[in-house]
Amino acid sequence: xxxRAGALTAAPxxxxxxxxxxxxxxxxxxxxxxxxxxxTITIYGTNPPGNMLPANATDAxxxxxxxxxxxxxxxxxxxxxxxxNQVAESITTTDSKVYNVKLRKGWxxxxxxxxxxxxxxxxxxxxxxxxxxxxxATWFKQIDGFDDVYTKxxxxxxxxQKPATPSSKTMKGLKVIGEHEFEIALKAPxxxxxxxxxxxxxxxxxxxFFADPVAFAKAPVGNxxxxxxxxxxxxxxxxxxxxxxxxEQKKVKFKNLTIKIYSQQEAAYKDLLSGxxxxxxxxxxxxxxxxxxxxxxxxxxxxxxxLSISTLTVPEYLPEYKxxxxxxxxxxxxxxDQITKTVLADxxxxxxxxxxxxxxxxxxxxxxxxxxxxxxxxxxxxxxSGHTGKITIQSNADGGRKEPLEAACNSIKNAIGVECxxxxxxxxxxxxxxxxxxxxxxxxxxxxxxxxxxIENFLNPLYRTGGSSNxxxxxxxxLDSLLAQADATAQRADAIKLYxxxxxxxxxxxxxxxxxxxxxxxxxxxxxxxxxLNFKRRLEYASVVVKAKG
Amino acid sequence: xxxxxxxxxLQFVPVFLGTTFIVYTLVWAVPxxxxxxxxxxxxxxxxxxxxxxxxxxxxxxLVVQYFTYLGKVVSGNLGETFSGVSISxxxxxxxxxxxRLAIVALLIQIVIGVVAGVxxxxxxxxxxxxxxxxxxxLLISLPTFVTGSVLQILLGVEWGIIDPxxxxxxxxxxxxxxxxxxxxxxxxxxxxxTRTSIAENRRADYVRTAIAKGQPTRRVVFVHLLxxxxxxxxxxxxxxxxxxxxxxIVTEGVFNINGIGGLIFRNIAxxxxxxxxxxxxxxxxxxxxxxxxxxxxxAVLDPRIRYx
Numbered sequence: 001x002x003x004r005a006g007a008l009t010a011a012p013x014x015x016x017x018x019x020x021x022x023x024x025x026x027x028x029x030x031x032x033x034x035x036x037x038x039x040t041i042t043i044y045g046t047n048p049p050g051n052m053l054p055a056n057a058t059d060a061x062x063x064x065x066x067x068x069x070x071x072x073x074x075x076x077x078x079x080x081x082x083x084x085n086q087v088a089e090s091i092t093t094t095d096s097k098v099y100n101v102k103l104r105k106g107w108x109x110x111x112x113x114x115x116x117x118x119x120x121x122x123x124x125x126x127x128x129x130x131x132x133x134x135x136x137a138t139w140f141k142q143i144d145g146f147d148d149v150y151t152k153x154x155x156x157x158x159x160x161q162k163p164a165t166p167s168s169k170t171m172k173g174l175k176v177i178g179e180h181e182f183e184i185a186l187k188a189p190x191x192x193x194x195x196x197x198x199x200x201x202x203x204x205x206x207x208x209f210f211a212d213p214v215a216f217a218k219a220p221v222g223n224x225x226x227x228x229x230x231x232x233x234x235x236x237x238x239x240x241x242x243x244x245x246x247x248e249q250k251k252v253k254f255k256n257l258t259i260k261i262y263s264q265q266e267a268a269y270k271d272l273l274s275g276x277x278x279x280x281x282x283x284x285x286x287x288x289x290x291x292x293x294x295x296x297x298x299x300x301x302x303x304x305x306x307l308s309i310s311t312l313t314v315p316e317y318l319p320e321y322k323x324x325x326x327x328x329x330x331x332x333x334x335x336x337d338q339i340t341k342t343v344l345a346d347x348x349x350x351x352x353x354x355x356x357x358x359x360x361x362x363x364x365x366x367x368x369x370x371x372x373x374x375x376x377x378x379x380x381x382x383x384x385s386g387h388t389g390k391i392t393i394q395s396n397a398d399g400g401r402k403e404p405l406e407a408a409c410n411s412i413k414n415a416i417g418v419e420c421x422x423x424x425x426x427x428x429x430x431x432x433x434x435x436x437x438x439x440x441x442x443x444x445x446x447x448x449x450x451x452x453x454x455i456e457n458f459l460n461p462l463y464r465t466g467g468s469s470n471x472x473x474x475x476x477x478x479l480d481s482l483l484a485q486a487d488a489t490a491q492r493a494d495a496i497k498l499y500x501x502x503x504x505x506x507x508x509x510x511x512x513x514x515x516x517x518x519x520x521x522x523x524x525x526x527x528x529x530x531x532x533l534n535f536k537r538r539l540e541y542a543s544v545v546v547k548a549k550g
Numbered sequence: 551x552x553x554x555x556x557x558x559x560l561q562f563v564p565v566f567l568g569t570t571f572i573v574y575t576l577v578w579a580v581p582x583x584x585x586x587x588x589x590x591x592x593x594x595x596x597x598x599x600x601x602x603x604x605x606x607x608x609x610x611x612l613v614v615q616y617f618t619y620l621g622k623v624v625s626g627n628l629g630e631t632f633s634g635v636s637i638s639x640x641x642x643x644x645x646x647x648x649x650r651l652a653i654v655a656l657l658i659q660i661v662i663g664v665v666a667g668v669x670x671x672x673x674x675x676x677x678x679x680x681x682x683x684x685x686x687x688l689l690i691s692l693p694t695f696v697t698g699s700v701l702q703i704l705l706g707v708e709w710g711i712i713d714p715x716x717x718x719x720x721x722x723x724x725x726x727x728x729x730x731x732x733x734x735x736x737x738x739x740x741x742x743x744t745r746t747s748i749a750e751n752r753r754a755d756y757v758r759t760a761i762a763k764g765q766p767t768r769r770v771v772f773v774h775l776l777x778x779x780x781x782x783x784x785x786x787x788x789x790x791x792x793x794x795x796x797x798x799i800v801t802e803g804v805f806n807i808n809g810i811g812g813l814i815f816r817n818i819a820x821x822x823x824x825x826x827x828x829x830x831x832x833x834x835x836x837x838x839x840x841x842x843x844x845x846x847x848x849a850v851l852d853p854r855i856r857y858x
Contacts, residue, residue, distance in 0.1 A: 051634040130597040133595075151597075234640065234813070264803045266699075266803075273707045276714065
């Protein structure tokens with residue numbers, strides 16, 4: 001190595017100076033969405049963690065794709081979630097136990113094959129079959145014969161034993177009657193079953209799927225208003241319009257949909273402000289701070305009434321929270337009005353019961369005086385409860401969950417003079433682990449978004465013994481029997497009355513403390529003339545109108 | 551030289567085995583269940599958890615899992631994440647973007663940092679020197695998140711000069727601003743390092759000799775002075791490339807770049823052991839290669855250093 005080599009290294013250094021000096025400029029030119037019918041719209045998305053088969057999609061990331069690609073028997077009205085027939089021509093029942101379904105003729109999958117009764121029956125059987133391990137398998141549990149296809153692991157998932165192979169691959173409750181007709185028999189009457197079957201796992205699957213499910217999951221073929229084009233992990237999901245879609249109500253008026261995947265809402269929001277992104281169904285905490293979003297967005301702000309309720313679950317297994325007076329005291333001590341207006345920047349409203357106010361069967365003030373802030377009364381109840389020590393509220397601390405609950409804690413502290421602290425878990429997974437493993441040490445956050453618009457969905461999963469999201473692990477025989485009775489009532493209107501009675505039981509033992517209900521706030525870009533945020537906090541694809549050029 | 555190189559390359563093997571094992575163990579030592587929270591506000595069905603546990607061998611002893619992993623690495627097929635997405639595909643999507651981003655950042659560091667360093671180092675005290683010292687101090691004290699967000703809001707949202715986020719293609723042009731943000735702090739260090747190093751060597755005997763021989767200033771500065779002052783700067787830049795690749799989580803998040811940093815971050819949270827181990831191992835290899843390159847450069851820069 002002599003001097004020459006030395007000179008050679010100095011040269012690249014100098015060269016680099018020159019080269020990169022001219023490397024600047026030429027940022028990606030913004031592409032506007034011009035002609036309306038051929039327009040591409042880009043919406044906010046998150047990376048789907050699952051494999052995107054209908055019975056496996058439980059997250060918001062894949063739901064956006066599912067909603068476009070598949071159409072179920074029924075669909076939901078965008079504002080209040082009222083069901084209407086989609087692929088079904090009629091669904092009839094006399095006893096809420098056996099349902100007869102007739103399909104519209106001529107409805108086609110994206111590969112040109114017709115949607116027939118067997119496409120529904122086979123898809124549901126496949127989704128429920130235990131060894132297929134679909135995340136939404138238990139959604140089919142109402143159907144007669146579910147227990148034959150889905151077997152429980154005898155020693156839990158972590159034990160060495162494997163669940164027994166199910167005795168059957170098909171549920172005996174599902175019977176194909178004709179090409180366009182089938183029958184669903186349930187284990188027991190369930191009055192709101194017809195509302196349930198609009199949910200994602202109840203989508204039909206084409207014959208192609210059953211030939212090779214793994215390949216199908218990578219390029220799904222559905223029967224919805226949009227066709228699947230491509231999915232690039234961590235980048236985007238692309239869909240395009242299905243021109244043969246038969247249902248006017250759900251037809252889309254744009255050409256392509258790109259669901260762009262972001263790792264942070266903040267970045268997406270900036271894209272939205274500059275017109276690079278057309279729609280977001282939620283706003284980042286920084287935009288909500290100080291209600292900044294209202295001035296920043298103006299008429300681009302979208303709001304929706306969601307089917308959600310936020311409560312603080314009171315774990316039944318904690319003796320120190322057993323006292324009813326203590327539960328009432330805590331309920332009284334939370335200043336819902338103030339917290340929803342300030343910390344939550346009007347994106348939530350105070351709750352006055354355990355059911356969302358956008359639901360048929362909702363009644364005003366079921367929680368009564370206990371959900372109205374009253375420091376004096378709270379103190380009274382607290383003293384009567386004989387509770388000592390401190391109160392804690394647990395939740396995952398990320399995603400803006402921490403701030404309102406800290407505010408609730410402060411409110412409790414100021415009202416009744418007891419120490420209250422927020423205990424954070426690092427992420428949602430860790431927090432769910434605490435709940436599922438009965439490891440909560442105090443009140444726990446429970447934000448419930450209904451899967452379908454029925455009052456039933458606010459009661460059965462949350463408060464019935466062994467309910468799928470019964471986070472407080474509560475059990476009340478009276479409530480159970482009322483709910484069972486309501487489920488078994490053939491007439492939906494009568495059933496709702498019984499569910500209402502069950503709702504009225506909750507303030508007698510406070511399995512959870514209602515706090516607030518979320519009002520969806522989202523935003524659209526200036527490229528869109530119209531866009532509607534629906535009750536599921538998603539973009540109602542059919543509502544999108546792209547602005548004409550000029 | 552050849553034997554030295556071979557020796558260094560052979561050392562990579564135990565380092566590779568060691569890091570993969572440590573990282574693999576660490577990922578699984580983090581408490582938490584990979585399937586918690588996958589099913590929203592509900593517990594996942596048991597059948598799902600059982601099947602996934604079996605399929606990914608999560609009940610096997612750690613050592614067995616580790617060797618299964620090594621087998622996969624050797625066969626070149628890393629398998630799939632829990633959600634059934636190919637691991638190699640995700641890596642191949644992200645790696646080129648990260649490499650481009652790191653190169654842009656490195657170039658910005660070299661260009662701006664070295665030029666500013668050389669100019670202030672040679673001229674000594676004065677207005678320019680003070681300006682550079684104050685501005686580098688400012689850059690060092692600003693967290694990347696702040697620099698990134700401010701530039702994004704000003705250039706992207708307010709003035710519309712750039713798009714606020716980077717497109718999936720992540721072209722060179724689009725990466726200039728993120729690259730600047732990513733490299734800003736190191737750039738300030740490079741400036742200061744170069745400045746001190748030049749200022750020190752300016753008074754060295756060989757520089758005085760060169761000037762006394764009547765060589766033109768340009769030759770004195772670029773051949774004699776800069777070359778000898780480059781050693782600490784090259785050391786810094788070499789190790790920095792590794793951290794630019796793995797440590798770009800913040801910058802990638804702000805500009806929504808689908809890079810390696812964010813990929814590691816997400817996969818640690820999702821407990822995707824295979825993915826995390828693979829990426830970290832790749833980064834370790836980058837570090838090793840860079841330090842080897844730096845060592846070899848020493849010999850080029852300073853004729854007194856020889857490897858036998």
